[in-house]
Amino acid sequence: MADTLIDARGLSCPMPIVKTAQVVKALVAGQTVEVWATDPGSVKDFAAWSKSTGNPILEQVVDKGVYRFVLARK
Amino acid sequence: MDEPLNLVLFSGTDDKLQAAAVLTAGAAALGRPVNVFLQYWALDAFTSAKIRRDHGLAPEAGPDGRAAVVALARAGQSPWAETLRQAKDLGGVDIQACSLSMDLLDLEERDLDPLVDGVEGITAFYLNAGNGQIVFV
Numbered sequence: 001m002a003d004t005l006i007d008a009r010g011l012s013c014p015m016p017i018v019k020t021a022q023v024v025k026a027l028v029a030g031q032t033v034e035v036w037a038t039d040p041g042s043v044k045d046f047a048a049w050s051k052s053t054g055n056p057i058l059e060q061v062v063d064k065g066v067y068r069f070v071l072a073r074k
Numbered sequence: 075m076d077e078p079l080n081l082v083l084f085s086g087t088d089d090k091l092q093a094a095a096v097l098t099a100g101a102a103a104l105g106r107p108v109n110v111f112l113q114y115w116a117l118d119a120f121t122s123a124k125i126r127r128d129h130g131l132a133p134e135a136g137p138d139g140r141a142a143v144v145a146l147a148r149a150g151q152s153p154w155a156e157t158l159r160q161a162k163d164l165g166g167v168d169i170q171a172c173s174l175s176m177d178l179l180d181l182e183e184r185d186l187d188p189l190v191d192g193v194e195g196i197t198a199f200y201l202n203a204g205n206g207q208i209v210f211v
Contacts, residue, residue, distance in 0.1 A: 012151045014100040018160050022101040025164070052104045 002034035002070050003027065009038045009066060016042060017049050020071065024055055027073040033059065035069045044065040077206035078107040081142075085211060086115030086155065088129045090144060094211045095157035102164040109206075110169040111188065111199045117175045125155050125187045156191070158189055166201070170194045 004023055008016035016037040023033050025040070039045070046069050050057045059070035079101045083094050094110070102110045112120055119129050143192055147153070152160070161167050171186060171193045178208055 010150045012149070014096055015102060015152060015157070015160070017103045018099045018157075047197070049103060060076065068140060073150055 002031045002032040004031075006033060009036050011037070012064045013039050013041050013045065014037075020046075020049070021053075022026065024053075024071065024073050025051055029059050032058075032070055032072045037067045037069070037072065038065060038068075038069070042069075076106070077204055078109050078178055080109045080203040080206050080208045082111045082112070082113060082199075082208060082210045083116035084113050085132065086117075086119040086129055087132050089131045089135060089139075090211050091119060091129065092151075092155040092157070093117065095154040095161070097209065097211075099157050099161035099164075101148070102161040102167050104165065107166040107206075108161070108168070108201050109199065110167065111172055111174040111194075112169065113175045114178065117171050117181070120169075120171070120187050120190055121181065121185050122177075122187050123185070125189075155187070155189065158176075162189065170199065172196070172199075191195060 005029065006019050006023055008019055017034045018033060020033065020035050021022050027033065056072050056074065057069055058067045058072055060074060081094055098108050098110060118124060131143060134145065169190050171190050173193050173195045176193055184201060
């Protein structure tokens, strides 16, 4: 289980990433967050955000149109 | 990525302001500083009296575009002012009113929504822009 869950389903770009950035900022290194999103840009956007900020993606699954990511604070 | 993104907002329609808010929030989420400079009709949309009003859409939207924008809003898209508020929560976003446009619209700083951090001239804007890209919306 991740430390925090962000349900960003139904939110359009860039709010899933904005909400994730807000939550991750408040975490300490090693803590994790799980994000649910339906924005079709999510896979590329979360990959770009992870690459740019250095916060790793630990898990990534797509299930019935919902993208689920588990991310860690570096 | 450390050079700021510099957005000059000129148009005051809701679609262009939404697009600018998305550019701002995306950059802020990546930790990139953003300077927003409000001119003309964009500045008018940031006054406390008008920020919550309907500001219309760019002419190219047409009736179908209007319907699409309304549908996205009903589906839960945040209004542009809310997107900017969230971007500012992330830090690194500075929104300044163009002093010439303040004169043009006969505005005082107290007429502006609290999203606006201050009033500056074009020279200060260029100084803060550094070598970062400047995007005109």
